[in-house]
Amino acid sequence: MAYQIDRFNKSPLTTVEDGTLDETTDIKFVGKNYAGYGEIHNENFLFLLENFAGANQPPKPVSGQLWFDSGSDRIKFRDGNQNWRTVGGAEVSGAQPAGLAEGDFWWDSANEQLYVYNGSNFVLIGPQDAGEGQTAMISRTVLDNTSPTGVSRSIITATVNDSVEFVISPVAFTLGSGADNEITGFSDIKQGVTLRDTPASGVTSTAVRFHGTATNADKLGGLSSGDFVQGGSPSFASQLDLSAGLVTHSNFYFTMRPDNQTGLIKNTSANANQIDFELKAPSTGTLTHSVAITAGGIMPGVASTDLTLGDSGNVWDEVHATAFKGTADNANQLRLGNSGSSYTYATESNVGGTIAVRQQDGANTKLVADIFQGTATQAQFADLAEKYTVEKDHPVGTVMYVSTAGEYEIAPCLLDSYPVGVISEKPAYLMNAEADGQAIALEGRVPVRCIGEIRKGNKVYVDAEGCASTKFTGNPLVGIALESNLNEEEKLVECILKL
Numbered sequence: 001m002a003y004q005i006d007r008f009n010k011s012p013l014t015t016v017e018d019g020t021l022d023e024t025t026d027i028k029f030v031g032k033n034y035a036g037y038g039e040i041h042n043e044n045f046l047f048l049l050e051n052f053a054g055a056n057q058p059p060k061p062v063s064g065q066l067w068f069d070s071g072s073d074r075i076k077f078r079d080g081n082q083n084w085r086t087v088g089g090a091e092v093s094g095a096q097p098a099g100l101a102e103g104d105f106w107w108d109s110a111n112e113q114l115y116v117y118n119g120s121n122f123v124l125i126g127p128q129d130a131g132e133g134q135t136a137m138i139s140r141t142v143l144d145n146t147s148p149t150g151v152s153r154s155i156i157t158a159t160v161n162d163s164v165e166f167v168i169s170p171v172a173f174t175l176g177s178g179a180d181n182e183i184t185g186f187s188d189i190k191q192g193v194t195l196r197d198t199p200a201s202g203v204t205s206t207a208v209r210f211h212g213t214a215t216n217a218d219k220l221g222g223l224s225s226g227d228f229v230q231g232g233s234p235s236f237a238s239q240l241d242l243s244a245g246l247v248t249h250s251n252f253y254f255t256m257r258p259d260n261q262t263g264l265i266k267n268t269s270a271n272a273n274q275i276d277f278e279l280k281a282p283s284t285g286t287l288t289h290s291v292a293i294t295a296g297g298i299m300p301g302v303a304s305t306d307l308t309l310g311d312s313g314n315v316w317d318e319v320h321a322t323a324f325k326g327t328a329d330n331a332n333q334l335r336l337g338n339s340g341s342s343y344t345y346a347t348e349s350n351v352g353g354t355i356a357v358r359q360q361d362g363a364n365t366k367l368v369a370d371i372f373q374g375t376a377t378q379a380q381f382a383d384l385a386e387k388y389t390v391e392k393d394h395p396v397g398t399v400m401y402v403s404t405a406g407e408y409e410i411a412p413c414l415l416d417s418y419p420v421g422v423i424s425e426k427p428a429y430l431m432n433a434e435a436d437g438q439a440i441a442l443e444g445r446v447p448v449r450c451i452g453e454i455r456k457g458n459k460v461y462v463d464a465e466g467c468a469s470t471k472f473t474g475n476p477l478v479g480i481a482l483e484s485n486l487n488e489e490e491k492l493v494e495c496i497l498k499l
Contacts, residue, residue, distance in 0.1 A: 133162030144173040383444030385427035389437040398466040412466025447492035
């Protein structure tokens with residue numbers, strides 16, 4: 001008697017006749033009294049055990065049947081649309097598969113990309129494909145340049161066709177060396193977004209840029225935003241204090257002249273207006289009105305002796321003016337006469353056409369010149385002198401006589417020679433001042449080289465080697481001592497010459 005085979009849902013599948021073998025499915029159904037049924041039953045169990053393992057799909061599948069695809073090492077099942085579906089993975093094929101359910105994955109083996117099915121279309125998960133290289137946002141870990149091993153830093157690189165265009169980082173650091181850390185175009189990574197070819201200065205060296213509208217910016221051309229003043233034609237309802245320290249009013253302009261070479265600051269608020277500069281005093285911090293620019297010139301903000309133009313550490317090279325009013329500390333030249341354009345300078349030397357300057361000479365001062373013309377009420381020095389040639393310079397106070405030897409005119413006195421004068425130290429009047437030789441005092445009071453005891457009022461006579469003494473043996477008189485000196489050694493004694 002034949003029997004009917006039903007599916008789990010009670011729908012009939014096939015009818016098996018007595019003594020026959022039904023092969024409607026990949027499992028064989030044995031009819032009553034069919035010879036050799038044992039082998040068939042055992043093979044059926046084996047097929048179920050191995051899930052019809054093979055590189056080719058079972059030829060007579062039913063929905064819900066499992067198949068182990070030995071070619072891809074995956075378990076697949078037969079769905080209600082009569083398609084083989086992979087269990088626990090993505091469908092792998094070079095062409096878009098059919099019959100997938102929402103949420104199923106498909107690995108496009110031809111383009112090496114992963115898709116997910118949303119119920120109507122396949123949505124690309126990644127990687128995105130553009131050009132021949134990799135194009136994607138890539139997460140990676142690199143080391144900074146901390147010695148010796150570096151610190152791991154997590155970053156995201158924006159890669160287009162294998163070229164990194166910008167890096168996103170939560171911290172700033174410098175990339176360490178080594179192939180695993182090198183990113184072409186990057187060395188200093190900043191906190192936030194760092195563009196390719198941006199060094200530590202923050203100014204990108206190539207044409208890589210952000211394009212579009214930014215709501216704000218910290219820098220422009222490497223300068224802080226606080227370094228700039230608003231351009232165009234700004235209008236201010238009230239005084240505006242800028243961070244750069246400039247103060248502008250509603251009619252105060254920063255413009256450029258038509259030749260584009262001269263900057264112009266202009267205040268057109270009213271007649272007799274001015275431009276004021278106010279700064280804080282360094283010691284007190286008090287806001288001080290220091291300078292005012294008016295139609296008449298540059299003025300101090302207030303009448304004050306505390307305001308200066310430059311200082312000792314910051315001096316002007318030259319100041320040009322028609323006239324200077326006030327007191328000057330220094331002057332290089334003075335005008336000759338009360339008019340004209342001839343000017344001269346001051347000097348301590350006897351240079352013609354200059355202003356004479358006193359020199360310090362010990363405790364005294366002196367004025368140097370070749371000739372003094374006029375009336376003197378008194379003289380510091382007390383001798384009349386004239387210049388004569390000598391063999392060599394002799395000490396002050398040396399008693400001299402007319403030399404009978406050599407080409408020079410006078411020499412130090414010998415014991416029996418007749419004196420003509422004494423070497424002068426500071427003549428009150430010097431004759432033949434331009435001649436060669438030494439000044440010889442002829443009259444007056446001068447220091448004289450003396451030996452032995454000398455008392456005030458003593459006569460001093462010629463002695464040996466240009467000296468004088470109180471010894472008299474018929475030798476000539478030199479002068480009268482004006483002071484006492486009882487030292488036996490040679491010394492200078494002031495005397496009245498009596499030659």
